Amino acid sequence: MPPTERGVSRREFVKAAVAIGGSAALSACLDRESPDLPTGEPASVPARQHVWNEALPRDDHGNVRNARHHVVVLLEYAGTGTPSATDRETVTDAFESLERAYPWSNEGLLFTVGYSPAYFARYDDDLAGVDLPSPEALAPFEDPTLDEPDAIVHLASDYGSVALAAEEALLGERTTLNGVDVTGLDAVFDRADRRTGFVGAGLPADNQDVEGIPDDDPVDEDAPLYMGFKSGFTKNQATEDAVTIGDGPFAGGTTQHLSKIQLHLDQWYDQDSRSQRVAKMFCPAHAAEDRVEGVGENLGDGSQLGECPAHVDEDARTNGMVGHSQKSARARDENDDPLILRRDFDSTDGGEAGLHFLSIQASIADFVDTRDAMNGTDVSEDSSVGTRLNNGILQYMTVQRRGNYLVPPRAMRALPRPNP
Amino acid sequence: MDRTPPTRRAVLGGIAGLGTASLAGCSGLFERQSVGNPPVVEDRPNAVYYPSHIEGMGMIGTEQAGDRTIGLMYSYAHRFWTMNVGGTTERVSPSGDAHLMVSVWDGESGRVLPIRSGLSVTIEQDGEEVDSRTPWTMLSQNMGFHYGDNVGLDGDGTYTVTVETGGLSIDRLGEFTDRFGDPVTAEFEWEFSQSARGEIMFRQLDNAGETGAVSPMSDMMMPLSIAPAEGDMPGRVLATGESGDATFVATAGEREGSQYLAISPRTPHNRYVLPQMALSATVTRGDETVFDGPLSPAIGPRRGYHYGTTIDSNVESGDDLTITVDSPPQISRHEGYETAFLSMPDLSLTVE
Numbered sequence: 001m002p003p004t005e006r007g008v009s010r011r012e013f014v015k016a017a018v019a020i021g022g023s024a025a026l027s028a029c030l031d032r033e034s035p036d037l038p039t040g041e042p043a044s045v046p047a048r049q050h051v052w053n054e055a056l057p058r059d060d061h062g063n064v065r066n067a068r069h070h071v072v073v074l075l076e077y078a079g080t081g082t083p084s085a086t087d088r089e090t091v092t093d094a095f096e097s098l099e100r101a102y103p104w105s106n107e108g109l110l111f112t113v114g115y116s117p118a119y120f121a122r123y124d125d126d127l128a129g130v131d132l133p134s135p136e137a138l139a140p141f142e143d144p145t146l147d148e149p150d151a152i153v154h155l156a157s158d159y160g161s162v163a164l165a166a167e168e169a170l171l172g173e174r175t176t177l178n179g180v181d182v183t184g185l186d187a188v189f190d191r192a193d194r195r196t197g198f199v200g201a202g203l204p205a206d207n208q209d210v211e212g213i214p215d216d217d218p219v220d221e222d223a224p225l226y227m228g229f230k231s232g233f234t235k236n237q238a239t240e241d242a243v244t245i246g247d248g249p250f251a252g253g254t255t256q257h258l259s260k261i262q263l264h265l266d267q268w269y270d271q272d273s274r275s276q277r278v279a280k281m282f283c284p285a286h287a288a289e290d291r292v293e294g295v296g297e298n299l300g301d302g303s304q305l306g307e308c309p310a311h312v313d314e315d316a317r318t319n320g321m322v323g324h325s326q327k328s329a330r331a332r333d334e335n336d337d338p339l340i341l342r343r344d345f346d347s348t349d350g351g352e353a354g355l356h357f358l359s360i361q362a363s364i365a366d367f368v369d370t371r372d373a374m375n376g377t378d379v380s381e382d383s384s385v386g387t388r389l390n391n392g393i394l395q396y397m398t399v400q401r402r403g404n405y406l407v408p409p410r411a412m413r414a415l416p417r418p419n420p
Numbered sequence: 421m422d423r424t425p426p427t428r429r430a431v432l433g434g435i436a437g438l439g440t441a442s443l444a445g446c447s448g449l450f451e452r453q454s455v456g457n458p459p460v461v462e463d464r465p466n467a468v469y470y471p472s473h474i475e476g477m478g479m480i481g482t483e484q485a486g487d488r489t490i491g492l493m494y495s496y497a498h499r500f501w502t503m504n505v506g507g508t509t510e511r512v513s514p515s516g517d518a519h520l521m522v523s524v525w526d527g528e529s530g531r532v533l534p535i536r537s538g539l540s541v542t543i544e545q546d547g548e549e550v551d552s553r554t555p556w557t558m559l560s561q562n563m564g565f566h567y568g569d570n571v572g573l574d575g576d577g578t579y580t581v582t583v584e585t586g587g588l589s590i591d592r593l594g595e596f597t598d599r600f601g602d603p604v605t606a607e608f609e610w611e612f613s614q615s616a617r618g619e620i621m622f623r624q625l626d627n628a629g630e631t632g633a634v635s636p637m638s639d640m641m642m643p644l645s646i647a648p649a650e651g652d653m654p655g656r657v658l659a660t661g662e663s664g665d666a667t668f669v670a671t672a673g674e675r676e677g678s679q680y681l682a683i684s685p686r687t688p689h690n691r692y693v694l695p696q697m698a699l700s701a702t703v704t705r706g707d708e709t710v711f712d713g714p715l716s717p718a719i720g721p722r723r724g725y726h727y728g729t730t731i732d733s734n735v736e737s738g739d740d741l742t743i744t745v746d747s748p749p750q751i752s753r754h755e756g757y758e759t760a761f762l763s764m765p766d767l768s769l770t771v772e
Contacts, residue, residue, distance in 0.1 A: 062505055082662070122521075125655060139538075140538070140586065140587050140603070141537070141540070141584075141586040141587075141603065142588065143584075143603070163496030211553075218622040249546075262552070264552055264554070266553060266572075267553060267554075267569070268552070270512075270515060270570075271512045272502070273510050275505060276502070276504055276505070276510060277503060279504075279505045284505045284506075287505045288505050288506060296426045316698075317502075317698040317714070317746040317747060318698070318746050319505060319506070319747060320503060320696065320698065320747040320748075320749055320750035321503070321505060321750070361744060377589070381716070381740075382588075382698065382714050382715075382716050382717075383698050383746075384537070384696045384697050384698040384746075384749070384750040385696075385745040385746075385750070386557065386696060386750070387537055387538035387586060388538040388540075388586075389553050389554065389556065389557060389750070390503070394538070396554075398540065398552065406749075408551075420474065420724065
């Protein structure tokens with residue numbers, strides 16, 4: 001038994017191991033958490049990389065529950081010029097290795113591979129059929145570092161050990177995975193950065209001993225995220241079909257935005273009342289009517305925004321406060337459906353409470369529109385709502401990094417050309 | 421948030437024997453005050469009132485950052501009130517080691533620049549973050565508008581405090597038009613010690629609970645968010661009135677060739693501006709509606725912070741002016757302001 005095991009719950013231990021990474025953490029992880037998993041079958045993996053929902057469980061209300069542990073690996077192309085056929089073969093084999101090793105499910109491994117504007121810039125041709133802008137600050141009060149690695153791999157599993165082992169296999173640090181011989185992509189890519197995290201009931205409470213959260217363990221045991229409420233309700237999520245690129249050579253792909261957000265929850269838990277938290281997360285009417293029980297399990301498959309005033313501006317003028325969900329929900333398509341599909345997760349990276357906001361959408365513009373709605377700059381204009389104060393949850397977060405990526409269809413996930 | 425307020429007995433025990441005269445400069449006694457502020461007075465009026473006690477503040481420094489001057493101050497961690505849904509206030513119990521305060525002003529005009537910028541503060545020690553947050557916008561009797569919050573520190577030592585202002589997004593008039601739009605950052609070194617904090621003035625008031633306000637501090641070498649006197653407002657004074665213990669001054673002046681209606685609500689006694697309100701106005705002349713609409717928060721070098729709009733036709737003597745407070749000031753309040761400016765009925769005024 002490793003000495004760190006004393007007094008540490010299994011969940012805490014796995015989370016710590018995912019955050020630390022590396023083979024030491026992995027072997028410790030495997031000692032404690034040894035899922036008996038079948039191997040995988042590449043032929044059964046969907047043609048669209050981002051189609052995970054059928055492979056994920058649902059809660060009692062039909063909401064999709066994301067995998068509990070996440071690792072995101074940012075990769076730099078190690079070669080010069082444009083990738084070769086050999087490079088493509090190496091990368092193809094590496095990703096197929098993962099599919100052979102684990103079943104495509106929350107208990108096995110789900111993953112996507114994406115490429116940045118910086119990656120495509122090495123080609124003379126423009127990226128065809130997809131608008132993939134470089135990342136930028138998306139609010140007047142944020143100054144994020146812009147992530148521009150070449151590629152991004154998002155690994156997700158209910159088992160931290162699986163996500164970690166998959167990362168190690170990609171980096172060429174192990175040759176077998178779940179008993180299957182595997183190969184890595186380390187001859188083609190260097191790891192530039194990594195992000196780790198978790199989402200799901202119990203995990204935030206088990207990992208709340210970090211900077212940014214008061215010391216008296218305020219996070220609810222049932223909360224799937226640090227702020228204490230459920231999110232990702234079916235009615236607030238775009239469908240996988242809706243976020244799929246419909247036309248052009250990358251039809252069947254999607255775009256991905258990943259931001260790293262630092263959370264400051266001392267005020268949220270020490271100073272705001274429950275009523276203020278409900279008002280700022282959902283809407284003032286939910287607080288006034290006491291509509292949210294606990295972490296919001298009673299809300300079913302949506303945050304019941306129909307019960308909030310239809311006009312956010314009205315709340316802004318008369319209540320001096322607007323809710324995060326209430327604002328964000330204004331970003332909808334012509335069918336009144338949300339524009340983005342959130343697959344975000346909390347984090348203890350760097351010893352700080354954080355949120356890796358990973359979302360997929362048909363175009364980055366859909367993300368920008370959603371973030372604009374969340375900023376509520378229009379709402380605060382003539383009202384008593386502040387730029388960040390009483391303006392949803394903007395007061396409690398600082399966006400530290402942003403990055404944009406194209407997630408091509410699975411058949412093109414190995415070093416795609418911009419105009420295939 | 422009213423979590424676990426100290427019992428009355430504990431509070432009285434903590435301050436027993438502290439006569440008001442004996443407090444100044446007596447650091448050993450002040451250690452106790454963070455766990456035992458005098459209790460909030462009972463039967464507070466729905467108006468500005470003298471708080472249980474007043475505190476001085478320690479100046480950490482002022483820095484010039486681009487076109488703004490930023491001052492950083494601190495005092496004892498103390499209770500304050502945030503705004504809750506439905507125009508009520510929510511008491512925040514004191515916690516942490518100090519109440520940290522930031523003021524941002526224009527060095528030329530001396531105007532304090534309130535709200536709409538998303539100002540944030542980061543505290544570090546030896547390169548490690550100790551605290552980071554978006555402080556509340558606040559109103560206190562001795563300082564007026566500022567940004568503030570209680571913060572926790574890692575004991576005595578040297579801290580680096582970084583203030584990022586964000587860009588001011590409210591309407592700006594005159595010489596302010598193209599200014600203050602960009603974020604600026606200032607860095608302060610803060611030598612914190614509990615003993616130095618204990619030197620800060622702390623005095624209980626004999627007249628606590630009576631209507632009125634302690635005077636603005638005069639010795640900090642920094643401007644305060646005081647609204648222009650009625651006679652100093654540009655343009656013509658249309659009317660004045662009161663609602664929710666605030667005084668409203670309505671003026672009509674000129675802005676870039678148009679008529680400009682400016683309404684300047686201010687606190688009684690100290691004349692501080694009241695930020696983060698939502699106001700609408702209606703001007704009628706007999707059966708005719710001259711103006712009906714919302715006002716926007718704005719700031720100018722002469723009018724200071726106010727709520728204004730351009731209007732198409734002149735406001736005339738005898739017109740009826742109705743000012744509606746769509747929401748009262750959403751600013752957090754230091755003691756003595758938390759029961760005022762909440763219920764604010766319409767003002768029905770006749771233009772002079």
